[in-house]
Amino acid sequence: MDARKSNPAIEERKHSILTKGEQNQQLKCNTDSVAGCVSQRACVYCGARVVLNPITDAVHLVHGPIGCASYTWDIRGSLTSGADLFRFSFSTDLQEMDVIFGGEGKLTRAIDDLVEKYHPPLIFVYSTCIVGVIGDDLEAVCKAAAQKHGIEVIPVQSSGFIGSKSAGYKAACDALLRLIQVPQGEEIQKGNAINYLGEFNLAGELWIIKNYLQRVGIKLNVALTGDSSYKNLKKATKAYLNIVQCAGSMNYIASQMKELYDIPYLNISFIGIEDTSESIRKIARTFQDLEMMRRTEELIQAETAAILPQIAYYRSKLQGKKAAIYVGGGFKAISLIKQFGELGIDVVMVGTQTGRQEEYDTINNLVSKGTVIMDDTNPSELERFIMEKEADLLVGGVKERPLAYKMGIAFIDHNHDRKHPLSGYVGAVNFAREVYATVCSPVWKYREQGGEP
Amino acid sequence: MKKQASNYRNVSENPCNMCMPLGGILAFKGIEGSMTVLHGSQGCATYMRRTISEHYEEPVDVASSSLNEKGTVFGGEDNLKKALENVRLIYNPQIIGVLTTCLAETIGEDIGRITSRYLQGQEITGLPIINVPTPGYGGSHSEGYWLTVYRIVCFLAEKTAKHNKVNVIVPHISTADLREIKRLLAAMGIDYTLLPDYTDTLDAPYSKPYQKSPAGGTKIEEIRKMSGARATLEMGITIDDAQSAGKYLRDEFGVPLFRVPLPVGIENTDLFFSTLKEIANYGTESAGMKSSGTDLPEEIKKARGRLLDGMFDSHKHNFEGQAVIFGEPEQVYAVTKLCLENGIKPAIMATGSRTKKIEQILQQEFDKLSDFDSEYSILGDTDFSHILEQCKNRKINIAIGHSEGKILTERAEIPLVRFGFPVIDRVGGQRILSVGYEGSLRFLDRITNTLLENKYKNYRANMFALFYEAKVR
Numbered sequence: 001m002d003a004r005k006s007n008p009a010i011e012e013r014k015h016s017i018l019t020k021g022e023q024n025q026q027l028k029c030n031t032d033s034v035a036g037c038v039s040q041r042a043c044v045y046c047g048a049r050v051v052l053n054p055i056t057d058a059v060h061l062v063h064g065p066i067g068c069a070s071y072t073w074d075i076r077g078s079l080t081s082g083a084d085l086f087r088f089s090f091s092t093d094l095q096e097m098d099v100i101f102g103g104e105g106k107l108t109r110a111i112d113d114l115v116e117k118y119h120p121p122l123i124f125v126y127s128t129c130i131v132g133v134i135g136d137d138l139e140a141v142c143k144a145a146a147q148k149h150g151i152e153v154i155p156v157q158s159s160g161f162i163g164s165k166s167a168g169y170k171a172a173c174d175a176l177l178r179l180i181q182v183p184q185g186e187e188i189q190k191g192n193a194i195n196y197l198g199e200f201n202l203a204g205e206l207w208i209i210k211n212y213l214q215r216v217g218i219k220l221n222v223a224l225t226g227d228s229s230y231k232n233l234k235k236a237t238k239a240y241l242n243i244v245q246c247a248g249s250m251n252y253i254a255s256q257m258k259e260l261y262d263i264p265y266l267n268i269s270f271i272g273i274e275d276t277s278e279s280i281r282k283i284a285r286t287f288q289d290l291e292m293m294r295r296t297e298e299l300i301q302a303e304t305a306a307i308l309p310q311i312a313y314y315r316s317k318l319q320g321k322k323a324a325i326y327v328g329g330g331f332k333a334i335s336l337i338k339q340f341g342e343l344g345i346d347v348v349m350v351g352t353q354t355g356r357q358e359e360y361d362t363i364n365n366l367v368s369k370g371t372v373i374m375d376d377t378n379p380s381e382l383e384r385f386i387m388e389k390e391a392d393l394l395v396g397g398v399k400e401r402p403l404a405y406k407m408g409i410a411f412i413d414h415n416h417d418r419k420h421p422l423s424g425y426v427g428a429v430n431f432a433r434e435v436y437a438t439v440c441s442p443v444w445k446y447r448e449q450g451g452e453p
Numbered sequence: 454m455k456k457q458a459s460n461y462r463n464v465s466e467n468p469c470n471m472c473m474p475l476g477g478i479l480a481f482k483g484i485e486g487s488m489t490v491l492h493g494s495q496g497c498a499t500y501m502r503r504t505i506s507e508h509y510e511e512p513v514d515v516a517s518s519s520l521n522e523k524g525t526v527f528g529g530e531d532n533l534k535k536a537l538e539n540v541r542l543i544y545n546p547q548i549i550g551v552l553t554t555c556l557a558e559t560i561g562e563d564i565g566r567i568t569s570r571y572l573q574g575q576e577i578t579g580l581p582i583i584n585v586p587t588p589g590y591g592g593s594h595s596e597g598y599w600l601t602v603y604r605i606v607c608f609l610a611e612k613t614a615k616h617n618k619v620n621v622i623v624p625h626i627s628t629a630d631l632r633e634i635k636r637l638l639a640a641m642g643i644d645y646t647l648l649p650d651y652t653d654t655l656d657a658p659y660s661k662p663y664q665k666s667p668a669g670g671t672k673i674e675e676i677r678k679m680s681g682a683r684a685t686l687e688m689g690i691t692i693d694d695a696q697s698a699g700k701y702l703r704d705e706f707g708v709p710l711f712r713v714p715l716p717v718g719i720e721n722t723d724l725f726f727s728t729l730k731e732i733a734n735y736g737t738e739s740a741g742m743k744s745s746g747t748d749l750p751e752e753i754k755k756a757r758g759r760l761l762d763g764m765f766d767s768h769k770h771n772f773e774g775q776a777v778i779f780g781e782p783e784q785v786y787a788v789t790k791l792c793l794e795n796g797i798k799p800a801i802m803a804t805g806s807r808t809k810k811i812e813q814i815l816q817q818e819f820d821k822l823s824d825f826d827s828e829y830s831i832l833g834d835t836d837f838s839h840i841l842e843q844c845k846n847r848k849i850n851i852a853i854g855h856s857e858g859k860i861l862t863e864r865a866e867i868p869l870v871r872f873g874f875p876v877i878d879r880v881g882g883q884r885i886l887s888v889g890y891e892g893s894l895r896f897l898d899r900i901t902n903t904l905l906e907n908k909y910k911n912y913r914a915n916m917f918a919l920f921y922e923a924k925v926r
Contacts, residue, residue, distance in 0.1 A: 010539055010542065010543070032521050033495055033519045034519070034535070035518045035533070035536035035539065036490065036516045036517075036518065036535055036536030036537065036539030036540045037516070037519075037539055037543070038514050038515065038516050038517075038543070039499070039517070039519065041496075041499060042495065043495050043496025043497070043499070044494075044496070045496060046496050046499070061464070064555070064589075065472060065588070065589035065590040066465060066468050066470065066472055066589065066590075066593075066805075067471055067472030067474075067475070067497070067500070067501075067555075068496075068500075068589075069465065069468060070470065070471045070472065071471065071500035071503070071504055072500070073467065073468065088466060088838075089467050089468060090464055090465070090466055091464065091468065092464060092465070093464070093465035093468075093836075094590050096588075096590055098590070099588075106463055109463035110463045110464035112463075113462075113463050113464050114464060128555075129493065129494055129525075129554070129555055130555040130556060130559045130589075130590070133559045160493075160494035160495070161493075161520050161521055161524070161525045161556060162521075163522070164495070378543075379512060379514050380514075380543050380665060383663060383665065387662075387663075397503075398506060398507055399502055399503050399506050399512075401506075402506050402510050402511050402512045403512040405510070406511070406512055406657070406659065406663055407663045408659065408661065408663075447659075447661070449661075450659065450661035451658055451659070
């Protein structure tokens with residue numbers, strides 16, 4: 001048994017782990033988690049909830065037992081400039097009798113109560129596992145409620161078991177598509193403002209980017225879904241261009257909007273200096289306006305010059321350190337690899353919960369030989385490769401943090417409830433400072449001793 | 454005196470509780486070498502791990518059978534078996550807890566049959582697999598916790614020779630509290646079996662190398678022998694009989710049961726020690742049982758004196774307190790007692806748990822007080838929207854409970870003293886000490902100081918508004 005313990009390789013997981021330069025086959029990804037492997041992934045409902053939740057004036061009603069709502073209450077650090085109804089947690093709190101006799105009646109009454117109390121312009125109703133099993137007709141209940149109250153009530157088909165978190169992203173995008181659809185016969189007046197997709201305004205990140213764009217002369221139409229409201233989202237089809245940050249969650253709606261409303265889209269990233277500059281350039285270029293391009297270069301130069309001394313300082317302290325990455329999406333992982341490069345840090349392990357094939361290909365091209373790449377990993381694999389690769393720090397979310405600290409290594413929170421922005425130039429400095437704060441903390445000098453005085 | 458106790462709703466707005474399996478995970482964390490599998494879809498395990506991790510700042514590995522659509526339609530037997538196999542391979546556990554989720558319960562999985570078929574199929578002996586039905590719609594995490602402790606004892610306890618140990622069954626409290634209870638039991642010279650004991654598994658010391666399964670927890674052998682104990686001390690007066698491990702041990706094995714509240718506040722702590730003395734003297738005449746002493750150790754007497762001293766020192770400040778208290782039933786009762794003893798008026802006592810017992814017990818407490826002249830509400834199965842509603846037009850100036858109560862601070866400017874679970878917006882939730890004489894005093898100090906901080910923060914502006922601007926006549 002001891003031999004097993006030291007090498008906890010599960011046969012079915014083998015093709016989900018690669019070492020660059022050692023194997024040539026493609027990484028297995030986008031599959032169900034292996035039972036019992038303690039995956040770090042959440043469920044379909046979670047995927048839908050995190051995407052839609054930042055819509056500030058909507059009622060987000062979870063149709064299900066209390067846990068689903070209670071574990072996701074105010075879970076994101078999304079900020080608002082207006083309404084803050086999104087920070088409330090609403091649930092039909094299904095009980096045994098509702099499960100036996102069906103929960104449609106309770107859902108109807110719940111919507112009635114919420115409309116009366118909060119007068120929301122929009123209600124999202126999320127389905128959870130048991131709703132999918134007991135077969136409540138969400139569509140019908142929502143339709144009836146919408147008619148009765150004269151507001152939009154949109155069902156989100158997010159039963160936990162119908163796929164992985166990515167299926168939840170799609171469910172959220174489908175709900176958004178319903179919301180933004182243009183009534184038949186109505187003509188769309190295109191403006192010259194752009195939509196910002198896959199941006200959730202964590203710690204005000206949307207506002208940072210909006211400011212950059214404004215300075216070069218680009219107007220933001222609406223963000224999906226950071227700091228957005230019912231009224232703003234209704235204008236979504238009028239955009240000239242969609243820019244997509246979190247590709248995992250919103251590439252789908254971007255391609256749908258291209259097809260349905262002829263809005264082209266660009267994949268961009270505002271994580272790290274290189275990606276931020278390149279992204280603003282890419283967006284500005286689409287306007288084919290020389291004056292705008294000049295302002296863009298001016299902004300990039302000014303912002304970069306302002307932060308370079310700080311970045312150089314942190315780089316001098318961090319050069320040669322080794323990082324491990326385990327984050328939600330492939331997009332974030334790619335940006336992080338580049339950003340660590342800017343700080344002189346080598347990435348020795350990189351994994352994601354929901355990365356796609358093409359993202360893993362990009363990752364493979366970016367990392368150096370010997371780097372371990374993995375999909376849907378678990379604590380015991382994380383532990384093993386952090387040890388083997390002698391990583392100095394781990395980037396991840398809440399569940400990974402105690403593991404890093406228990407192993408005595410540094411940790412970066414790159415999760416959705418953080419309280420500081422990591423986007424744009426200001427975010428790049430924040431990131432560098434955070435890496436420095438954790439990697440160069442005096443506490444690690446005691447780690448070799450364990451409990452021995 | 455006025456009271457109020459009604460609460461029906463179609464929609465829960467801002468929950469005051471979590472669901473059953475979370476409590477089950479916590480209980481299993483208190484058993485040595487245990488690993489938990491949640492039978493259901495992936496998200497449940499992930500969310501619960503995240504919540505527990507955030508409170509305890511500890512890795513919390515919980516497996517999921519990761520049910521997908523196919524497993525939901527055709528049954529999850531294969532998934533659960535595979536999960537058990539993988540958990541065994543990776544963690545090599547001594548015991549496995551299988552908790553069901555809403556999904557597994559609703560599709561009607563026969564867990565007992567699946568797990569026994571698994572053990573037979575793999576020819577495994579000596580690995581207990583305990584299953585607990587914990588549908589998310591069956592109750593709160595508090596009920597999940599008690600039910601799991603109960604099921605663990607039912608499964609493991611077996612007929613055994615009488616011995617001198619005392620079973621001590623604890624509610625879900627901070628690891629600092631758990632550690633303090635162990636210290637007090639040791640100080641009283643009591644040989645005990647504590648269940649569940651997650652002091653080390655959920656508050657593990659840093660060690661090198663990393664331990665995937667942290668050391669600590671109640672030993673399985675000890676749980677088996679709880680049936681032969683001298684007595685059971687169950688710290689839970691709000692437990693439903695059907696979920697009481699202490700009652701089970703009494704009914705099945707004749708182990709005398711002593712039920713006490715959580716030792717928070719002077720009266721409850723006195724009761725804790727007097728019960729320990731009673732247990733120590735209980736049946737000492739019979740052969741082979743030695744008395745564990747009858748008097749309190751000097752250090753504990755001094756601590757009691759210091760608590761009284763502290764209570765007197767701060768009583769005037771506390772007299773200004775009007776409190777809203779919320780959380781798990783056992784905790785709500787203990788905090789209410791502490792408030793009443795110190796002149797803080799408990800205005801609202803609330804729990805998201807569905808047990809009716811807490812409402813009855815609190816009501817009895819108030820009925821005993823002939824001179825309680827304030828309005829109070831006792832809310833069971835409630836949420837923060839209702840709690841907030843109740844706070845309106847009442848001069849509530851302190852909230853005592855877990856982190857979700859921050860909504861009371863945000864919406865009604867009621868300062869929050871963090872206590873209970875989860876404490877996720879501050880560090881050190883696991884280190885909050887509130888039990889015993891010393892713990893009670895520290896708890897009281899936290900409350901008093903929060904009242905003072907709030908008073909000092911506002912009093913200049915308040916006096917200015919009251920007497921300067923309003924021009925007193």
